[in-house]
Amino acid sequence: MPNFAPPGFTGSPLVRLDHEREHREYFAKHLTNPAARLLRLDGLTPDIVDGGRLGWHPFGDGDSQDDLALLGLIDSEPHFVPLLKIREDSSQRSAAMNAALNLLVPEDAATYAIARCLIDWHARHPFCPRCGTKTRVIRSGWARLCDPATGGCKAEHFPRTDPVVIMLAEHEERILVGRQKSWPAGRYSALAGFVEVGESIEEAVARELFEEAGVVATEVRYVASQPWPFPSQLMIACIAKVRSPDLTLQVAEIEHAIWVTRDEVLAALAGDPDAPFLPPPPYAIANTLLTRWAD
Amino acid sequence: MPNFAPPGFTGSPLVRLDHEREHREYFAKHLTNPAARLLRLDGLTPDIVDGGRLGWHPFGDGDSQDDLALLGLIDSEPHFVPLLKIREDSSQRSAAMNAALNLLVPEDAATYAIARCLIDWHARHPFCPRCGTKTRVIRSGWARLCDPATGGCKAEHFPRTDPVVIMLAEHEERILVGRQKSWPAGRYSALAGFVEVGESIEEAVARELFEEAGVVATEVRYVASQPWPFPSQLMIACIAKVRSPDLTLQVAEIEHAIWVTRDEVLAALAGDPDAPFLPPPPYAIANTLLTRWAD
Numbered sequence: 133m134p135n136f137a138p139p140g141f142t143g144s145p146l147v148r149l150d151h152e153r154e155h156r157e158y159f160a161k162h163l164t165n166p167a168a169r170l171l172r173l174d175g176l177t178p179d180i181v182d183g184g185r186l187g188w189h190p191f192g193d194g195d196s197q198d199d200l201a202l203l204g205l206i207d208s209e210p211h212f213v214p215l216l217k218i219r220e221d222s223s224q225r226s227a228a229m230n231a232a233l234n235l236l237v238p239e240d241a242a243t244y245a246i247a248r249c250l251i252d253w254h255a256r257h258p259f260c261p262r263c264g265t266k267t268r269v270i271r272s273g274w275a276r277l278c279d280p281a282t283g284g285c286k287a288e289h290f291p292r293t294d295p296v297v298i299m300l301a302e303h304e305e306r307i308l309v310g311r312q313k314s315w316p317a318g319r320y321s322a323l324a325g326f327v328e329v330g331e332s333i334e335e336a337v338a339r340e341l342f343e344e345a346g347v348v349a350t351e352v353r354y355v356a357s358q359p360w361p362f363p364s365q366l367m368i369a370c371i372a373k374v375r376s377p378d379l380t381l382q383v384a385e386i387e388h389a390i391w392v393t394r395d396e397v398l399a400a401l402a403g404d405p406d407a408p409f410l411p412p413p414p415y416a417i418a419n420t421l422l423t424r425w426a427d
Numbered sequence: 428m429p430n431f432a433p434p435g436f437t438g439s440p441l442v443r444l445d446h447e448r449e450h451r452e453y454f455a456k457h458l459t460n461p462a463a464r465l466l467r468l469d470g471l472t473p474d475i476v477d478g479g480r481l482g483w484h485p486f487g488d489g490d491s492q493d494d495l496a497l498l499g500l501i502d503s504e505p506h507f508v509p510l511l512k513i514r515e516d517s518s519q520r521s522a523a524m525n526a527a528l529n530l531l532v533p534e535d536a537a538t539y540a541i542a543r544c545l546i547d548w549h550a551r552h553p554f555c556p557r558c559g560t561k562t563r564v565i566r567s568g569w570a571r572l573c574d575p576a577t578g579g580c581k582a583e584h585f586p587r588t589d590p591v592v593i594m595l596a597e598h599e600e601r602i603l604v605g606r607q608k609s610w611p612a613g614r615y616s617a618l619a620g621f622v623e624v625g626e627s628i629e630e631a632v633a634r635e636l637f638e639e640a641g642v643v644a645t646e647v648r649y650v651a652s653q654p655w656p657f658p659s660q661l662m663i664a665c666i667a668k669v670r671s672p673d674l675t676l677q678v679a680e681i682e683h684a685i686w687v688t689r690d691e692v693l694a695a696l697a698g699d700p701d702a703p704f705l706p707p708p709p710y711a712i713a714n715t716l717l718t719r720w721a722d
Contacts, residue, residue: 139627141625141627142626142627142629142630144625144626144630148623148634150623150634150638151638151677151679151680242625243625245625246623246624246625246626247625248625249624249625250624250625253624256556256557257556257557258556258557258559259554259555259556259557259558259559260554260556260559261551261552261553261554261555261556261584262551262552262553262554263554264553264554264555264559264560264561265559266559289556290621291623291624292587292589292624293589293590293622293623293624294587294588295588295590295661326585327588327661328443328445328541328586328588329541329544329545329548329586329587329588329654329656329659330436330439330537330538330540330541330542330543330544330545330654330656330659331437331439331541331654332434332436332437332651332652332653332654332661333652333661333663334437334651334652335437339443339445343445343446354649356627356629357627357628357629358627359624359625359626359627361624361625364624364625366590366622366627366628368628368663382446384446385446
């Protein structure tokens, strides 16, 4: 198998040390380490410094030591992020965010994805879904407790990750790409949808392909995965052989879809102006999926 | 590839019709259909009738029509479940539940998994995690709304599914199985752990293997997946080649672990009393994983 580029948002050098997070001494020890670093953010958009690196800074006088998460260690140095009150819609990418993604080196994009998912989850989950009480940060920033000391129900809550399947239907050497109305003109990509409760990856792929495009999957094979921090999905990329190329599009979801050949996919990935579509950006796993299928 | 039994909790004949759930007429139309069926439950344990089938019943005078979820259609008949206030710990299986699982035919176990995940999610998420307001059931039982009409923040909340990796480390024709202290005597299984925010499936497999057993993954391959309704995980089963068989066990998680050969795995799966371990139950994907590796 050729040596493909890893999917976007993977490859962070962060050591999570997740079994140590629950110990208060762990957090305190690292917070007082002079090598501790804090990520600067403007809303959810990270500070980026020369060379496309994340802007990590030593703690300064103006930096709050409350509501921090300890992501983990990079080169033995503790890396913290502030748990902000954010107002922006974290499922969307601002223009500044897109610009940042184009600048960041892959390993820093991966570390940023971890930070963003965590910050955003805290911002959107300050209350206990079981009893409605305000919760507080525990486990070095990796969970929230509905504290019985303040009337809570003792439930612990952990950051949420939603599995999503993203897939190419394949029929006789061609694959299916579709577009949503809101996308940039000319862009086509793999179809996708959330895995629901009580279904496997393979069942979710078959269900979504049938619902969105009316094609019947006969075989599903897994290709690759990536975290997607807008706001916090696990993207699971698959290829599904389908029985017939006849389409019945659910137009509310898929505005248009086309069957494309290997040469057409390679042209699109190469940025050929005559290609029949514009591909998804390189950090999206749909790009990885097209690349691996075409190779 | 041989034709293996599908993983447990897959293969439900339910047609989810998820794009119709949001329409109130959809729900109302199916509720008044004389063919509508309701699942009988004792807590979270399903009623089971002859032949290992789920106990679906026509609506009767005593059945509440409030707080129902419409799972979808089976053979064009609408299938509903009651959204109960449950008190039991849904991450555990009672003795009655284990007995039910041993009786249920696979396709009904799969439908039950959908029902259980949904019922349990509603029971544990009556309040809005964003603002703390009591939410109400919408989308035919598949979501909750923090209703602005009753002071809510308009957020919609969808059932949560937590991705979990479950994996066999592989080294020179042997695989690693481990046991937790709480398990039945002699049982060994694949190692497992939650996928965290900001990591891929492959990264989660490598992290968990290193943390729990001290082995370094050099290659991860996906094998299969299943939903796991205790309470609501997506189990993602993989095999990871590792650099060395030397173990450093995290004893808080893994009490003991052993490297076993293909013949030993086959003996365990066959119930041979001389096998070096007892395998996980057939409906667990760890059993699927062992079966597929050994074949």
